Amino acid sequence: MNQTSLSAAELDAITDAAAHWCMRLHAEDCSEQERAACAQWRAADPLHEQEFQAMQEIWQTADHLPRPAAPVITLSARPRGRALRRLASAAAVALVALPIGAWVGWEQGWLPNSYERVESGNAIARAVLPDGSEVELNLNTTLRYANYKDERRVTLVNGEAFFKVQHDTQHPFVVRAGKGQTRVTGTQFNVWKYQDQVKVTLVEGSVLVSSNSSDPDSGYRLGPGMQASYRRGDYEPALSQTYAHDTSLAWRGGKLILDNLPLDQALPLINRYLETPLLLADASTGSIRISGIYNTTEVNRLVSNMPKVLPVYLTRNKNGDTVLNRISPPPRKS
Template identity: 30%
Template structure:
């Protein structure tokens, strides 16, 4: 018989507010009720109610997986870590809608304590992480790799993941890759790939820009792209740019390329083309460099929590560049045109 105390502790556990003693109580409760039909019925009701109240989560698993990864990383003992990873794989097969911690414990019961034979058929499930325009998100992948996604970027990977660490990125991302010599980490960027074992690096590959950039902070990575007879091995503090088929590698200060994680927009002697490209992405606007003469100028500066108007005004104050801002407007087809910044050379007369 399930008592009111049992239900109260289960509900506290499901909301993630139980203490260590209550958590232990819940796991013991599952162990002691492995043959209880009433207990199994209660779990089924919880599961059905969750499905009804959260139907949309069938289709977007990314933040659910992040929370499961977080639970895995917090486990201190190898035994418990192994159990939770089993639970994680179980979720992957079931479309990961069993996020409720009470159901985590339920799966633990069915896979560890239940004497009946349980057959789990593994299937491939694709998970997608999205960073909406104007935002940045942090994440953990199932293998322990930590990362960030910049504005308007996406990342896809398949589950199970740890034995096949292959992901696809559209946009800009930063990674601190968990070392695993037996299972190299591979990032697909359009037709190109970056292979690593364990390292920190930033990459940018927005499809609409036809511009690919890899900046290596630590370790080594191999860059592979069509047209090369062999991959290019990069060393720390190197920046590789692939632009219209041409590859350029130079030594750089890597911090400015990953400062976006801290909400900082940093320029250190960058060309106006690059300044325009990064401002456009940062503020989700169009930036038009109207005069080719502007490309001979470089710009230095660091901005944090500054508006678009403040940034372009500062550029104008410190260089022979003027600007004009065109506000958003509705076009004839009903779509809304982005705000636009036009940069042009000052009239020095």
């Protein structure tokens, strides 16, 4: 089924059907026959499955709702009207299924009254969130926005984003990344995430950064020009001061700048743009330093060119991953 050939009414009908099946699968009296019928409907067309997964995402923002073990499918961006239409359908079925629970969920801060997924592909993307905040997304970045009664919540699923937050003292803006979070009321800052590593760079205003989102009040407050880094298991974030020519935000101009970094620090920045990560053979290889300015859309060329500019050679391990190996210097003559 070609989505572009469908009318608005036909697309809405698919969204309504996805909402119906989502509601039935969460119902206690859902029969095996209904589950089979739902599976048949989802398999009938990729768009059915896409809409169903989008509906699941909305339902899953409420922690107290059951979460089936269906795989999450990356969705392509849609016009805002479609997202709102989907949200309205989800809200409607939620009110049918949980007439009291839905209201209590909002009042208790469990359920959002708006939800949006934003993602970029192979180009930098910009979006305005429902609260008026602006966000700029680096390549291959995905985030989710949900508006709760007590906070505006963003989850940075992967990638990197620069935020200009609409000021609202009574309604904090929280960005969750990895196991930590950044809490603000109105400011400009950047969040970078690769695997379990996270770095927050503050440009303007003030933010509170915690390495543990379950205890957000234990964080550290940053001033302009400061950075906080953390990864899974860190008790507290590591703080640093940026220098005048810091390159953390060079990606906004489409550049990756490596300023005399050892490879063990440069590789997370490089791997961020690769389909499969580049690995180090050992700590000695990781100590080699690299410099250069590269286009973020062409970082894959950097890998093949490394042996031309660094004392390294490339091999593949048993999993097929590319590995950097240091070329040992010849022994010194006695």
